[in-house]
Amino acid sequence: MDDYWKQRIFSKSLGNIFNLRAKHFDKDIEPVLHTLATAYETFLVEHTKSKENCKKSYIFDNQAIFFLDPNLRTFDATYFDEELRQFRYQVTNLKVSDVMLEDGTALDLDTFCNNTGIRIREAKFRCMRDAVLDAYARYRKTDLFDKTVSDVATSLCRVKKGSRHIRKILSPSRLEFVPHNIIKFAETTECVFNNKESPLINGLWGKSFFDNATRTFLFKLHNNTLGLNARISHFVANQSRTCTFCNLTRNPDPDVDETVLHLFFQCRSTEPIVLGLQSWAINNDQQYQTVSRKNYFGIYGTENTSRNVIMQIVAALIKKYIWDCKTRFAIPDLESGKDFIRYEMDRIISQSGKMYKAYFASDLNFIGDF
Ligand SMILES: [Zn+2]
Numbered sequence: 214m215d216d217y218w219k220q221r222i223f224s225k226s227l228g229n230i231f232n233l234r235a236k237h238f239d240k241d242i243e244p245v246l247h248t249l250a251t252a253y254e255t256f257l258v259e260h261t262k263s264k265e266n267c268k269k270s271y272i273f274d275n276q277a278i279f280f281l282d283p284n285l286r287t288f289d290a291t292y293f294d295e296e297l298r299q300f301r302y303q304v305t306n307l308k309v310s311d312v313m314l315e316d317g318t319a320l321d322l323d324t325f326c327n328n329t330g331i332r333i334r335e336a337k338f339r340c341m342r343d344a345v346l347d348a349y350a351r352y353r354k355t356d357l358f359d360k361t362v363s364d365v366a367t368s369l370c371r372v373k374k375g376s377r378h379i380r381k382i383l384s385p386s387r388l389e390f391v392p393h394n395i396i397k398f399a400e401t402t403e404c405v406f407n408n409k410e411s412p413l414i415n416g417l418w419g420k421s422f423f424d425n426a427t428r429t430f431l432f433k434l435h436n437n438t439l440g441l442n443a444r445i446s447h448f449v450a451n452q453s454r455t456c457t458f459c460n461l462t463r464n465p466d467p468d469v470d471e472t473v474l475h476l477f478f479q480c481r482s483t484e485p486i487v488l489g490l491q492s493w494a495i496n497n498d499q500q501y502q503t504v505s506r507k508n509y510f511g512i513y514g515t516e517n518t519s520r521n522v523i524m525q526i527v528a529a530l531i532k533k534y535i536w537d538c539k540t541r542f543a544i545p546d547l548e549s550g551k552d553f554i555r556y557e558m559d560r561i562i563s564q565s566g567k568m569y570k571a572y573f574a575s576d577l578n579f580i581g582d583f
Pocket residue numbers: 456457458459469475476480481482
């Protein structure tokens with residue numbers, strides 16, 4: 214029973230289970246196998262288009278490799294007709310590398326016939342070869358990162374944990390997703406960040422106007438590797454999980470874990486400082502300003518884009534200030550927080566022309582007079 218479906222799959226494949234097509238299965242009679250084959254066929258086409266896998270893709274009835282006659286046609290059974298009768302296995306398993314060399318140049322008919330054993334008319338061969346070169350021109354990558362090639366069997370048989378490399382082929386391009394570290398960071402801060410916000414968060418640690426210590430801190434924060442007590446306690450024996458500030462101030466609640474959300478936002482020693490510093494930066498303490506967790510851990514969403522940029526830097530500096538307090542075992546305090554931010558921001562805008570302009574376009578004025 215268990216082997217039956219494997220036999221069905223194999224018998225309907227083109228002599229190679231890595232070259233499966235949905236139309237060979239009847240949807241009503243074998244719905245499960247049909248669904249499997251449909252999903253696989255989608256994978257096959259997407260695999261051809263990603264990286265430079267095209268170089269090693271199957272040609273036979275591959276939706277990604279086609280010609281116009283005048284409608285779009287693939288190199289299917291109708292196209293190969295007589296060749297298929299004589300050379301069924303060779304034709305259905307033809308690969309791009311059988312008609313094109315590694316460097317993208319075309320093979321001639323004689324070499325093709327010698328290598329594959331297929332006899333085919335010159336015009337037919339040319340049509341297929343041109344379509345293959347076309348497909349390669351369409352899918353080839355300019356980015357070095359994307360220039361790797363693997364055939365479909367290698368991709369599927371790769372001994373790698375999880376299905377990420379397969380999902381990568383089936384899902385939209387890299388830029389359209391929220392990176393893994395930001396998904397985790399969003400979870401730990403109980404926020405939601407979309408694919409437009411995440412590059413702004415991930416871009417922060419690369420800014421050269423921050424000093425090295427701040428950049429390292431931001432990198433660890435957004436990659437969820439900061440040495441917080443709740444994390445360290447997993448690796449170090451006798452390490453308390455409790456918040457440093459709660460310990461110092463003898464918080465009557467002894468079970469507060471030092472997590473990102475607690476230490477930087479919810480701790481009774483930091484919450485008034487975070488809110489106070491943000492109100493101060495926004496309107497010089499004239500009016501209390503409540504700030505959302507999402508603005509503080511992510512980005513600001515006001516209509517003034519310069520203000521958003523500056524406030525994201527302020528929020529980063531507030532977190533850095535809190536972190537410095539934690540490592541020095543000092544309780545954060547509003548006035549020294551202001552001093553820290555004023556000093557750092559002054560240094561940043563005197564170093565970066567772009568930030569200088571942004572600060573003045575932001576209508577914020579927390580640094581004071583120059
Ligand atoms: Zn605490």
